[in-house]
Amino acid sequence: MKVLSRVHRTFIDLPLRTKLVLVFAFTMFMVAFVNIYMHLSINNFVGTIDKVYASNVSLNQLMVALDDVQENMFRYLNTKSTAALNDYYLSEQSYSEQIMSLNDQPTDSEMKLMEKNIRNISGQYLQLADSAVAAKRGRDVEQYRSIYREASKYYGYLDTYINELNNARFKTNADSYNTLRASLGYMQTFSTVILLVAITGNMFVLMLLSSTITKPLTKLAHQVEQVGKGDFDIDFISVESRDEIGVLADAFNQMTDSLREHVDQIKTRMAEESRLKETQLRMESSLKESQLIFLQSQINPHFLYNTLNAGAQLAMMEGAEKTTLFVENLADFFRYSVKHTGQASSLADEISQVETYLHIINVRFSNEIQYLKRVEGPIERVMMPGVILQPIVENAINHGLRDVKWEKRITLTACEEEDRILVTITDNGKGMTRDEIETVLVAQPVAIEMDGQQHRGTGLKNVIERLRIYYGIHDVFEIKSGGRGRGTAVTIILPKGDMHIV
Secondary structure, three states, X not given: OHHHHHHHHHHHOOOHHHHHHHHHHHHHHHHHHHHHHHHHHHHHHHHHHHHHHHHHHHHHHHHHHHHHHHHHHHHHHHHOOHHHHHHHHHHHHHHHHHHOOOOOOOOOOHHHHHHHHHHHHHHHHHHHHHHHHHHHHOOOHHHHHHHHHHHHHHHHHHHHHHHHHHHHHHHHHHHHHXXXXXXXXXXXXXXXXXXXXXXXXXXXXXXXXXXXXXXXXXXXXXXXXXXXXOOOOOOOOOOOOOOHHHHHHHHHHHHHHHHXXXXXXXXXXXXXXXXXXXXXXXXXXXXXXXXXXXXXXXXXXXXXXXXXXXXXXXXXHOOOHHHHHHHHHHHHHHHHHHHHOOOEEEHHHHHHHHHHHHHHHXXXXXXXXXXXXXXXXXXXOEEEEOOOHHHHHHHHHHHHHOOOOOOEXXXXXXXXXXXXXXXXXXXXXXXXXXXXXXXXXXXXXXXXXXXXXXEEEOHHHHHHHHHHHHHOOOOOEEEEEOOOXXXXXXXXXXXXXXXXXX
């Protein structure tokens, strides 16, 4: 098996020209082998047939020689010519030589026994013929006539015996001939089988060669068609041979791989450009939405600041300290909201904005809302998107603490945890169901009722969207609640890897 595998490996690695020459030579060898075999078989059969009827031919020749002896003896006895005498001696010598091939040994075979009888009678016949010729030459007319008549009797015996032996031989040879004909049929069948085997072998070799050529070419044509249609997600062509087709397949595989990598790079760049463009558009949309939220009254900010400052001065002149503090906080709140919308702020500024907002709200709600703050570590200088925490606190008051009958409390905590900073705003208000949490996290506006009117809550949606755009990740916001009446905790997740310290 190892030898066959090595031969197969060597063959498929040969150049195409060498393969074609070898296959053509193999085909010619098989054709020559079959022709030579059939030629030798036919010649052998013809020789066997010749041998079968050779005995009949020799008996016919013996009969002809006997007739020549009898005829030449008769001519000489009638004419006494030298030519007739010479012909007699020649025919007599030929006949004598031929009867020497006949059997002269005791035997049980009937035909061999007939040969022995013919040989013995032929000897007596030739003696009588020689005596008749000698009497003729001695001019003893009565004697040569008497001897001639006796020789003619022996001639008749010989003619009868030779014909009987010839007929017996012919019958035996006919049986042998029939046997040979049957053998010829077998030989023809065997030759046909050999021819079919040779043809099958040639077809197998040709199919093997054609498959090593056409199969890779078919695959290559299909892959080229797919690549031509723009489909680069195709399997590599596997070709075992190292001939011209194998080299072509390897080159095509390398080309396809290079094109695929190039197309993937282009797609990656296009996707990145598209993502950046989409991010830019979303950022612009979020900024516009933030500006609309905080400037929906379309009041000129400077006019609003100046008006609030004038009100604070008026309250101070009248000795209304609480009113002065309220108006100053309100002015600071609007100033920060307008200034830092769309800009980065420190965590400390964001917390200060929350405290300013809570002071304003507590004036409205008669200090009903308690505020607790706990910041762990030096993280207040960390930069983050502006106007993020205040909308969350506002949402907690409007959705969680409004209309509750127990003590209202807002807790703000900030701490480091591994590779991120967690800022959590917790209220002890109404709490949220799982469906409500899912609605907020998928950034769907929630319909809420405030002061007897329906409002579309877009604050948290805007916060979540801006955080995701700013940090480029999805998991930046988390909401937890124990259920109705058990409060809500909103956590902002700030990646430390993207932090900037001021």
